[in-house]
Amino acid sequence: HRPAVFGAIDIGASSGRVVAGVLDDDGLRLEVVHRFPNGATEVDGHLRWDLSGLFAEVLTGLAALAARHPGVRSVGIDTWAVDYGLLDADGHLLAQPVAYRDDRTDAVVDLVHRRVDPARLYAVTGLQFLPFNTLYQLSAERQGPLWPRVAQALLLPDLLAYWLTGERRTEATNASTTGLLDAGTRTWSRELLEALGLPLELFPPLVQPGETLGPLLPEVAARTGLAPGTTVVAVGSHDTASAVVGVPAEGRSFAYVSSGTWSLVGLELDAPVLTPASRAANFTNEGGVDGRTRYLRNEGGLWLLQESLRSWAGAGEPVDQDALLAEAAALPPGGPTFDVDAPDLIAPGDMPARIRRAVAASGQELPGAPAAVARSILDSLAVAYARTTAEAEALAGQTVDVVHVVGGGSRNALLCQLTADLSGRLVLSGPVEATALGNLAVQARAAGLLPADLESLRRTLRRGLTLATYTPTTTGRAARLSSSVTSSPGGRPAPV
Numbered sequence: 001h002r003p004a005v006f007g008a009i010d011i012g013a014s015s016g017r018v019v020a021g022v023l024d025d026d027g028l029r030l031e032v033v034h035r036f037p038n039g040a041t042e043v044d045g046h047l048r049w050d051l052s053g054l055f056a057e058v059l060t061g062l063a064a065l066a067a068r069h070p071g072v073r074s075v076g077i078d079t080w081a082v083d084y085g086l087l088d089a090d091g092h093l094l095a096q097p098v099a100y101r102d103d104r105t106d107a108v109v110d111l112v113h114r115r116v117d118p119a120r121l122y123a124v125t126g127l128q129f130l131p132f133n134t135l136y137q138l139s140a141e142r143q144g145p146l147w148p149r150v151a152q153a154l155l156l157p158d159l160l161a162y163w164l165t166g167e168r169r170t171e172a173t174n175a176s177t178t179g180l181l182d183a184g185t186r187t188w189s190r191e192l193l194e195a196l197g198l199p200l201e202l203f204p205p206l207v208q209p210g211e212t213l214g215p216l217l218p219e220v221a222a223r224t225g226l227a228p229g230t231t232v233v234a235v236g237s238h239d240t241a242s243a244v245v246g247v248p249a250e251g252r253s254f255a256y257v258s259s260g261t262w263s264l265v266g267l268e269l270d271a272p273v274l275t276p277a278s279r280a281a282n283f284t285n286e287g288g289v290d291g292r293t294r295y296l297r298n299e300g301g302l303w304l305l306q307e308s309l310r311s312w313a314g315a316g317e318p319v320d321q322d323a324l325l326a327e328a329a330a331l332p333p334g335g336p337t338f339d340v341d342a343p344d345l346i347a348p349g350d351m352p353a354r355i356r357r358a359v360a361a362s363g364q365e366l367p368g369a370p371a372a373v374a375r376s377i378l379d380s381l382a383v384a385y386a387r388t389t390a391e392a393e394a395l396a397g398q399t400v401d402v403v404h405v406v407g408g409g410s411r412n413a414l415l416c417q418l419t420a421d422l423s424g425r426l427v428l429s430g431p432v433e434a435t436a437l438g439n440l441a442v443q444a445r446a447a448g449l450l451p452a453d454l455e456s457l458r459r460t461l462r463r464g465l466t467l468a469t470y471t472p473t474t475t476g477r478a479a480r481l482s483s484s485v486t487s488s489p490g491g492r493p494a495p496v
């Protein structure tokens, strides 16, 4: 058989890529055809994404895809969640989108909670409190200079899809991260939109993963060399939704850690858990592909390491990540840890200093050497992964047999081993490109070329992959017993 080829555009907060998915009798093979860096920078007083620059990279990537593979069947797009671009009545982007790490929502969180009680917000949306959820960003926007000219808001993957096809829709998994979608009905909550003074037609109509958005605009096809008529298919456009599809699990008794800029730690469920206990533990119920619930907590992630590396480089002492991780691995277990979810670690800035303060606040001491800082970050992440997995299991009443670590962090062997040690569970790591894999798999399934149900689909994906296995070690178990992993509740407290 001739292989079928699909294209994934997958852009994370730290980097993007365009990936070819080549499906033949041996399975779905991934080829990264273009990679590019990403990051937010301050422009006009706000941290912003350069979405026009990212779109140029997308076109370059699609051209590379077309050059390598004539006859690409379809293309799918995913990016990080919650952020959006604002369009005027003519469909023009009013400004480069503000990034979720910008501090403009600090001033409006209380205002929103005066309009809608946080307990009610959780009962309707099931969403974890994060100060940058879209509802807070839009509430800040309503007070800004652009608001009178705003006709529509497009979540970032939807904005890229609009530029590729001319079609404006809101993909459902990403819509679930806005804080404006009803977790039960999976439609916009009129109650919340009204309470916050947001028009129902602010976002375009919903579209589900697997539905066709439309063909590429003729000028996009001409510029990239993709065949006219090549379609853009909706996928789990929230990168974490695609990553969870790409978790190569057997059955349902698994936990996942999608480990990149953030760590998304949790379970896949059939229905949301909207209990007060779940809210108190600040767990989120995001919309998954096929109506599944992604029951997880968004925890601090490798941003802590990325930003530390940036600080050292900025101070004229650049550090090589591989060498740093090797040094960190040689340090003894049981070193100082901190709460990776502390709100003051969200913004950019001198990360090692902030971590040192967080460690000191709990009466511990952090040595100055970069390896000690890196080790403390990884110990603290592993504590969070272990604790959240245990809490998810208890809150959802679902047994966990194995923890799958996917994304860039799955390459970090120290992090994976520490997660096995501190959780006392088997950890399987890989694939690094789980998000692109999930994006491509949903397209191949929509074309009728992969099994319909998620469990069979994942089994098919797993056949083509080599996963690394980490089992809990004895020294790790000792560290676990001496730490608070098994006893104290974790996570940023929900607002009262």
Ligand code: ADP
Binding pocket: 011, 012, 013, 014, 015, 259, 260, 261, 262, 302, 303, 305, 306, 325, 407, 408, 409, 411, 412, 413
């Ligand atoms: P995002 O999608 O949020 O941009 P990724 O899933 O691409 O994030 O993960 C990026 C992170 O993965 C990096 O910050 C780095 O910490 C980690 N990573 C990537 N490659 C390696 C590697 N070879 N060894 C250790 N860590 C790695």
Ligand code: LRH
Binding pocket: 012, 013, 079, 080, 081, 082, 100, 238, 239, 240, 260, 261, 262, 264, 298
């Ligand atoms: C990961 C992610 C995560 C969100 C955050 C904003 O890339 O999409 O799921 O919480 O970015």
